[in-house]
Amino acid sequence: xxxxxxxxxxxxxxxxxDSFELDPATIKPExxxxxxxxxxxxxxxxxxxQLRDLTGRRPDPEKxxxxxxxxxxxxxxxxxxxxxxxxxxxxxxxxxxx
Amino acid sequence: MRFDVAVCGGxxxxxxxxxxxxxxxxxxxxxxxERSRRPIPEACHKVGESHVELSSHYLGKILGLEENxxxxxxxxxxxxxxxxxxxxxxxxxxxxxxxxxxxxxxxxIDRGRLESDxxxxxxxxxxxxxxxxxxxxxxxxxxxxxxxxxxxxEVRARWxxxxxxxxxxxxxxxxxxxxxxxxxxxxxxxxxxxxRIGQLVPESERQWHARDxxxxxxxSTVHLMGVGYWVWIIPLASGYTSVGVVANADTHAxxxxxxxxxxxxxxxxxxxxxxxxxxxxxxxxxxxxxxYSYMTAQVLSAERWACVGEAxxxxxxxxxxxxxxxxxxxxxxxxxxxxxLRGDLDPAAAAELEGILLLLAADSSRTLSGNSRIFGxxxxxxxxxxxxxxxxxxxxxxxxxxxLWREPLDxxxxxxxxxxRWYDLNTHAQRVLEAWARLREPGQAPRxxxxxxxxPRTVLADxxxxxxxxxxxxxxxxxxxxxxxxxxxxxxxxxxxxxLDLGPTRAAALGEAVxxxxxxxxxxxxxxxxxxxxxxxxxxxxxxxxxxxxxxxxGRARSDTALAELLRLAEGAREAAVMAxx
Ligand SMILES: Cc1cc2nc3c(=O)[nH]c(=O)nc-3n(C[C@H](O)[C@H](O)[C@H](O)COP(=O)(O)OP(=O)(O)OC[C@H]3O[C@@H](n4cnc5c(N)ncnc54)[C@H](O)[C@@H]3O)c2cc1C
Numbered sequence: 001x002x003x004x005x006x007x008x009x010x011x012x013x014x015x016x017x018d019s020f021e022l023d024p025a026t027i028k029p030e031x032x033x034x035x036x037x038x039x040x041x042x043x044x045x046x047x048x049x050q051l052r053d054l055t056g057r058r059p060d061p062e063k064x065x066x067x068x069x070x071x072x073x074x075x076x077x078x079x080x081x082x083x084x085x086x087x088x089x090x091x092x093x094x095x096x097x098x
Numbered sequence: 099m100r101f102d103v104a105v106c107g108g109x110x111x112x113x114x115x116x117x118x119x120x121x122x123x124x125x126x127x128x129x130x131x132e133r134s135r136r137p138i139p140e141a142c143h144k145v146g147e148s149h150v151e152l153s154s155h156y157l158g159k160i161l162g163l164e165e166n167x168x169x170x171x172x173x174x175x176x177x178x179x180x181x182x183x184x185x186x187x188x189x190x191x192x193x194x195x196x197x198x199x200x201x202x203x204x205x206x207i208d209r210g211r212l213e214s215d216x217x218x219x220x221x222x223x224x225x226x227x228x229x230x231x232x233x234x235x236x237x238x239x240x241x242x243x244x245x246x247x248x249x250x251x252e253v254r255a256r257w258x259x260x261x262x263x264x265x266x267x268x269x270x271x272x273x274x275x276x277x278x279x280x281x282x283x284x285x286x287x288x289x290x291x292x293x294r295i296g297q298l299v300p301e302s303e304r305q306w307h308a309r310d311x312x313x314x315x316x317x318s319t320v321h322l323m324g325v326g327y328w329v330w331i332i333p334l335a336s337g338y339t340s341v342g343v344v345a346n347a348d349t350h351a352x353x354x355x356x357x358x359x360x361x362x363x364x365x366x367x368x369x370x371x372x373x374x375x376x377x378x379x380x381x382x383x384x385x386x387x388x389x390y391s392y393m394t395a396q397v398l399s400a401e402r403w404a405c406v407g408e409a410x411x412x413x414x415x416x417x418x419x420x421x422x423x424x425x426x427x428x429x430x431x432x433x434x435x436x437x438x439l440r441g442d443l444d445p446a447a448a449a450e451l452e453g454i455l456l457l458l459a460a461d462s463s464r465t466l467s468g469n470s471r472i473f474g475x476x477x478x479x480x481x482x483x484x485x486x487x488x489x490x491x492x493x494x495x496x497x498x499x500x501x502l503w504r505e506p507l508d509x510x511x512x513x514x515x516x517x518x519r520w521y522d523l524n525t526h527a528q529r530v531l532e533a534w535a536r537l538r539e540p541g542q543a544p545r546x547x548x549x550x551x552x553x554p555r556t557v558l559a560d561x562x563x564x565x566x567x568x569x570x571x572x573x574x575x576x577x578x579x580x581x582x583x584x585x586x587x588x589x590x591x592x593x594x595x596x597x598l599d600l601g602p603t604r605a606a607a608l609g610e611a612v613x614x615x616x617x618x619x620x621x622x623x624x625x626x627x628x629x630x631x632x633x634x635x636x637x638x639x640x641x642x643x644x645x646x647x648x649x650x651x652x653g654r655a656r657s658d659t660a661l662a663e664l665l666r667l668a669e670g671a672r673e674a675a676v677m678a679x680x
Contacts (some may be wrong), residue, residue: 004223020634021634038635040635040638042555045554045555046553046650049197049553049554052197052309052311053305053307053308053548054310055306055308056308056311057311071198
């Protein structure tokens with residue numbers, strides 16, 4: 001399933017604006033998730049649950065934790081899609097643990 | 099012939115109760131009197147295939163059948179609901195169901211296979227399994243043994259358990275039948291193919307398929323939902339698939355689907371994607387049940403008799419609770435028989451156990467009736483399932499998993515009072531849900547495409563997982579108490595969401611329907627309402643965690659205009675709540 005960076009960005013903006021009452025216009029690649037967009041760790045869980053639908057993979061919590069900006073989130077999805085394409089195994093303790 | 103216990107009917111209920119007696123009251127001499135003889139067909143035998151947490155715990159742990167279940171049946175991926183427009187593509191229908199394979203086990207059971215295995219096990223364990231015996235009559239006697247008259251002669255027994263299914267020997271004889279609020283009929287069949295929901299969705303729907311990371315969606319009991327009806331798709335280990343239509347009398351005539359031919363036409367009209375998949379597939383073992391629901395006045399008596407399984411009552415298959423009630427009735431009866439044979443049966447304890455069972459039945463009949471509109475409304479249904487699972491896991495499952503029916507009388511009394519509090523809460527919840535769906539503008543775009551049930555890292559997921567932790571009676575009570583308090587906040591949130599969603603004019607009608615300002619007794623905190631006017635972060639910091647979790651899962655209603663009306667309604671409600679005795 002290949003998607004261009006722009007398509008991924010569009011999806012990410014859609015997820016963020018639909019889930020967190022954000023104006024899509026305010027979501028820029030450089031926007032920081034926890035400061036500028038004012039999200040918290042519970043929101044982060046919900047983001048990654050939704051991204052699974054896009055990537056078909058459970059994310060690695062260590063990698064997920066590093067993400068600070070929308071742009072990094074897009075890169076993360078890109079890498080996950082590539083990993084899915086290659087058939088890489090999932091992380092041993094993936095997000096989200098129940 | 100004389101036994102300590104004569105079990106009349108050796109279907110699932112009768113065979114399970116015999117096995118449980120063997121395990122828990124090994125000194126009892128038990129006979130099972132069953133009309134049919136082996137062999138019985140594996141897959142095409144009976145409905146009642148979908149087992150949920152409580153009945154799975156019963157079979158696996160209480161009856162020690164875990165290995166058999168794992169080897170001979172399918173582990174199930176929870177209950178899954180596909181709502182919305184049935185005429186369009188399946189992938190466009192809002193989906194409610196587990197995102198991850200549930201940790202608390204449940205199973206899809208081939209009834210014939212399980213009942214064959216149970217018959218063999220019972221025989222090995224020394225139960226007198228008398229096949230080809232037709233029970234004609236049960237004569238209950240106040241003193242001395244009861245008398246069971248059969249096609250093969252008389253059997254005397256200290257205890258009689260009626261497990262005759264719909265034959266309901268004792269219910270009919272004693273005039274115990276009571277009406278149920280559910281008015282619905284069902285028809286079902288099996289197909290030799292593995293019919294999987296994923297086959298109804300083209301490969302090109304990448305995202306819909308990607309959501310199912312491990313390819314386990316098909317292991318769910320899939321419910322296709324529409325106004326006044328639902329269709330089940332249950333996979334079976336034998337390779338068969340069970341399909342059934344359940345439809346409410348207020349919206350669907352039974353004669354519309356009560357023969358194989360009419361069923362095909364009905365499916366083509368209401369569930370065309372499934373009908374297309376089944377087009378050339380023969381229906382096997384077609385069965386129907388007109389107006390299937392009935393209640394009872396009594397299930398358990400210190401006069402040494404009990405009714406279990408469908409011989410007791412049957413409400414509705416929506417959440418697969420039939421075998422849960424079977425599990426509870428069996429367990430409660432076995433406890434009483436054990437007490438009796440050891441010489442210390444307290445009639446008051448039997449009465450408490452029966453009280454708890456009938457209260458839970460009444461609770462479920464609230465949950466399972468009046469749902470025609472809700473079935474057609476993905477947003478309300480998602481909210482309902484959230485609450486219904488909370489209620490189910492919070493009380494019924496906790497009670498059963500902690501084996502509280504074994505407790506002494508004073509503990510049983512305490513838990514019955516707790517059951518009553520959960521019942522009251524559920525009554526409030528169901529009033530809101532029913533009225534909300536009724537008053538809502540139909541055909542609104544659903545808020546969510548996928549509602550994870552339970553969503554990860556929520557109060558609900560935590561409650562579910564907690565069922566796997568051991569708890570003694572004291573700790574179980576404390577947890578029920580704490581969860582009940584969360585439940586109060588949750589039901590209040592249901593009301594707030596419904597009011598906001600309906601907007602000012604209809605909110606007043608909702609308030610009227612649920613008894614705001616009259617008998618609505620849950621407190622509505624002014625802080626909760628005031629929070630609606632705030633920005634997101636500020637608002638979230640003031641919501642109870644369960645309210646936020648509900649919104650995360652099913653979405654949030656937004657209607658700024660309704661806020662003033664809501665505050666006014668709530669003011670009246672609060673005054674009433676203060677006045678009403680709790
Ligand atoms: C449409 C529908 C769908 C359902 N789906 C589910 C579900 O998905 N999950 C769930 O948990 N529950 C479900 N149920 C309920 C479930 O079917 C019952 O809980 C369960 O099958 C009851 O088992 P039982 O042993 O009481 O009855 P049965 O399995 O019918 O057993 C009764 C036994 O008694 C014997 N018998 C009857 N009369 C006599 C006599 N006079 N003498 C000797 N023997 C006699 C019969 O031969 C039979 O073996 C459903 C019910 C319906 C109507």
